[in-house]
Amino acid sequence: MIEVDHLRKAYGPLVAVEDASFTARPGEIFGLLGPNGAGKSTTIGCICGLLTPTAGSIRVSGHDVVASAQSAKRTIGVVPQEIALYEDLTARENLDYWGAVQGLGGAALNSAIQEALQSTGLADRAREPVKRFSGGMKRRLNFAAGILHKPKVLLLDEPTVGVDPQSRVHLLDLVRGQAKAGACVLYTTHYMEEAETLCDRLAIIDHGRIIAQGTLEELRSMLGERDLLRLTGVFPEQAVRAALAQEPELELLGFEDGQLRLALARASERLSRLFELLGAAGAEVRGTTLTRPNLESLFIKLTGKELRE
Amino acid sequence: MRLLIASFRKDARRALRDPFALALWLGIPFSILLVMNLAFGGTASSGPRPQGVILIADQDETLLSGAVSSAFSQGPLGEMFKPEKTTEPDGRARMAKGEASALIIVPKGFQSAVLDNRPAVVGLVKNPSQSIMPEIAGQSLDMLAEAVHYMHVVAGDELKMISSQTDQPSDADVVKTSLAINATVKRLTQYLDPLLLDLEIKQPPKKEESKPFNMFASMFPGIVFMSILFLGRGSSDDIWDELRWATLRRAQSAGLPVTAIVGGKTLAAMLTAALVTGLALVLGWLFAGVTVANWAAALGWLMAGAAVWYLAMLILQILAGARERGEIFTSLVVFPSMMVGGSMFSFDMMPESIAAIGKLTPLGWMVARFTSILGGAAPAASVLAWLGVMAAAAAVLFMLSARLLRWRFLKG
Ligand SMILES: Nc1ncnc2c1ncn2[C@@H]1O[C@H](COP(=O)(O)OP(=O)(O)OP(=O)(O)O)[C@@H](O)[C@H]1O
Numbered sequence: 255m256i257e258v259d260h261l262r263k264a265y266g267p268l269v270a271v272e273d274a275s276f277t278a279r280p281g282e283i284f285g286l287l288g289p290n291g292a293g294k295s296t297t298i299g300c301i302c303g304l305l306t307p308t309a310g311s312i313r314v315s316g317h318d319v320v321a322s323a324q325s326a327k328r329t330i331g332v333v334p335q336e337i338a339l340y341e342d343l344t345a346r347e348n349l350d351y352w353g354a355v356q357g358l359g360g361a362a363l364n365s366a367i368q369e370a371l372q373s374t375g376l377a378d379r380a381r382e383p384v385k386r387f388s389g390g391m392k393r394r395l396n397f398a399a400g401i402l403h404k405p406k407v408l409l410l411d412e413p414t415v416g417v418d419p420q421s422r423v424h425l426l427d428l429v430r431g432q433a434k435a436g437a438c439v440l441y442t443t444h445y446m447e448e449a450e451t452l453c454d455r456l457a458i459i460d461h462g463r464i465i466a467q468g469t470l471e472e473l474r475s476m477l478g479e480r481d482l483l484r485l486t487g488v489f490p491e492q493a494v495r496a497a498l499a500q501e502p503e504l505e506l507l508g509f510e511d512g513q514l515r516l517a518l519a520r521a522s523e524r525l526s527r528l529f530e531l532l533g534a535a536g537a538e539v540r541g542t543t544l545t546r547p548n549l550e551s552l553f554i555k556l557t558g559k560e561l562r563e
Numbered sequence: 564m565r566l567l568i569a570s571f572r573k574d575a576r577r578a579l580r581d582p583f584a585l586a587l588w589l590g591i592p593f594s595i596l597l598v599m600n601l602a603f604g605g606t607a608s609s610g611p612r613p614q615g616v617i618l619i620a621d622q623d624e625t626l627l628s629g630a631v632s633s634a635f636s637q638g639p640l641g642e643m644f645k646p647e648k649t650t651e652p653d654g655r656a657r658m659a660k661g662e663a664s665a666l667i668i669v670p671k672g673f674q675s676a677v678l679d680n681r682p683a684v685v686g687l688v689k690n691p692s693q694s695i696m697p698e699i700a701g702q703s704l705d706m707l708a709e710a711v712h713y714m715h716v717v718a719g720d721e722l723k724m725i726s727s728q729t730d731q732p733s734d735a736d737v738v739k740t741s742l743a744i745n746a747t748v749k750r751l752t753q754y755l756d757p758l759l760l761d762l763e764i765k766q767p768p769k770k771e772e773s774k775p776f777n778m779f780a781s782m783f784p785g786i787v788f789m790s791i792l793f794l795g796r797g798s799s800d801d802i803w804d805e806l807r808w809a810t811l812r813r814a815q816s817a818g819l820p821v822t823a824i825v826g827g828k829t830l831a832a833m834l835t836a837a838l839v840t841g842l843a844l845v846l847g848w849l850f851a852g853v854t855v856a857n858w859a860a861a862l863g864w865l866m867a868g869a870a871v872w873y874l875a876m877l878i879l880q881i882l883a884g885a886r887e888r889g890e891i892f893t894s895l896v897v898f899p900s901m902m903v904g905g906s907m908f909s910f911d912m913m914p915e916s917i918a919a920i921g922k923l924t925p926l927g928w929m930v931a932r933f934t935s936i937l938g939g940a941a942p943a944a945s946v947l948a949w950l951g952v953m954a955a956a957a958a959v960l961f962m963l964s965a966r967l968l969r970w971r972f973l974k975g
Pocket residue numbers: 265268269270288289290291292293294295296297335444
């Protein structure tokens with residue numbers, strides 16, 4: 255459980271996080287989505303006790319992170335944004351050290367290391383010094399070092415940057431596994447797709463302020479926007495235009511040769527009815543692309559700019 | 564405690580992973596020792612030796628000025644140098660072409676200045692492209708200057724007599740003078756076979772049964788501490804890797820206290836020192852006549868020294884704030900310490916005044932005590948007291964470095 259209450263962190267005149275409040279619960283993956291410099295790492299730094307909040311309070315597993323820092327830290331696992339590993343030690347030796355620092359020892363440590371190496375696909379490279387690893391392999395080891403002790407609270411700061419798609423899918427599965435096992439996961443990213451597929455609840459952060467939070471559905475409904483439907487095939491123009499005109503809450507955005515673009519609410523529920531209408535009008539649909547309103551469009555709507563620029 | 568062990572294990576692994584650095588920490592000091600031994604060591608050893616051409620421009624052409632050049636053609640120096648007579652302009656021209664290791668200019672009036680105990684200036688031009696031979700030439704000249712000083716102590720009256728001769732001495736004066744000169748020259752040759760001179764003068768009471776001077780053994784304690792200085796400097800440098808890799812911050816966010824971080828590193832430095840210098844000790848004992856009166860005390864002393872120097876260097880690194888500046892800061896302490904603290908030149912080889920100052924520096928203090936621990940001259944009670952001083956120094960440096968590290972790099 256992470257409870258962040260009116261957190262503020264200033265570096266001199268620069269305010270990195272302003273009045274941030276959210277709660278992440280056990281078994282849940284809570285996403286912190288925002289562009290570069292939004293204040294994601296600063297928030298994580300405050301939660302794990304590296305940074306001292308300027309104002310506000312944070313409780314982790316019920317412990318105040320300032321007043322009872324050590325008790326709070328014992329329940330936390332951190333995967334920092336920077337790769338924080340000893341380049342001159344092997345993968346196994348790194349895990350041995352980080353595991354010991356996080357309170358593991360003896361057989362428990364050994365089996366945790368074995369498991370972590372297996373699950374991150376590094377078992378066959380375990381005896382190589384980290385400096386010989388590729389960037390993505392270091393990322394995976396960086397991740398492994400943070401989850402060795404199966405922490406109750408897991409803070410992941412952009413853990414998949416530079417990881418190839420296959421390994422990324424694998425890492426995200428590991429994150430889900432941690433949550434399923436009961437961990438409370440805080441996951442920061444600027445990848446909207448990752449946030450959408452992974453997170454149970456989300457906060458969108460920009461310029462240090464949380465501008466929206468809730469489940470994916472709640473955030474989408476804030477948009478109130480219609481889905482975008484793109485159809486390809488053969489469309490007799492007059493008949494199709496006439497047929498679609500009868501349909502409520504539907505806008506014809508474009509009619510080009512062999513392609514039809516529509517905006518409509520609840521598109522997925524209405525697809526079959528649309529196909530019937532079009533079929534009756536003599537059209538032949540060959541391809542369908544449905545785009546739901548996404549976090550990108552929400553971010554644009556809230557801030558007037560794109561998430562990635 | 565478990566955290567301290569984890570931290571120590573990690574740093575020890577990292578230190579021992581780099582055998583090249585370990586070899587350097589041992590190798591550099593001992594190659595210096597080897598060169599010094601070749602240059603000044605008295606015993607007859609065979610094998611090829613470096614030969615450097617040394618140019619001597621003798622403008623005085625007297626007995627004493629001749630002695631300067633003959634010093635470079637006799638004894639151990641004679642094996643290293645080929646002295647050649649020249650004039651100053653010719654000598655400078657040849658130096659400019661890099662044909663010789665050094666040019667020594669003995670100015671006119673040298674002998675009378677020496678005999679009158681007035682300052683006599685001998686010029687030395689070193690070849691900048693060579694490193695070792697010109698240094699040895701310079702060192703040898705310094706020792707000659709020492710010899711002159713002692714000569715005045717020993718034979719001052721005769722010398723004054725020679726120089727106070729008027730144009731027309733009486734026969735009796737001539738006899739007296741030549742007798743005096745004879746005596747002086749005898750002594751002079753004794754001193755000007757120069758390189759054992761220092762020791763012979765300083766240790767007259769030790770009579771016959773005293774062992775022959777073992778250059779290696781004399782320099783050994785200082786050389787071993789040179790290893791410890793290099794080791795402290797080299798391992799404290801590692802803090803910059805930790806900061807670059809962000810591993811210290813990660814450790815801190817995982818709840819590792821700064822004291823465990825610094826403690827682990829200090830223990831690792833002590834272990835490395837014990838391995839490196841312990842090896843040197845065993846080899847010196849087996850093959851080079853180094854006496855080790857008490858192994859435990861000797862090793863304990865080396866490890867305590869390693870802790871103190873490691874922590875001192877760490878503090879300098881932190882204060883420096885960046886790797887390059889850290890290199891400069893630590894050099895500013897390491898190299899002067901080595902020069903006067905008994906590492907580059909053993910106290911036996913130094914003029915007494917400098918040795919006295921040198922022994923007051925932290926390094927000199929440690930080297931002098933290490934010498935007496937090795938020789939068995941120190942009673943157990945004093946050794947314990949000295950170790951207590953070292954432990955106290957290490958404790959203070961430890962607290963200071965932990966605080967500095969947190970304040971400088973690990974506070975948010
Ligand atoms: N030590 C510091 N001193 C001063 N300003 C800082 C410091 N660390 C971060 N900041 C500033 O705080 C703001 C938030 O930075 P933060 O690292 O939290 O962003 P982020 O959301 O993690 O970005 P990214 O996606 O690039 O990692 C930025 O403007 C940054 O410049």
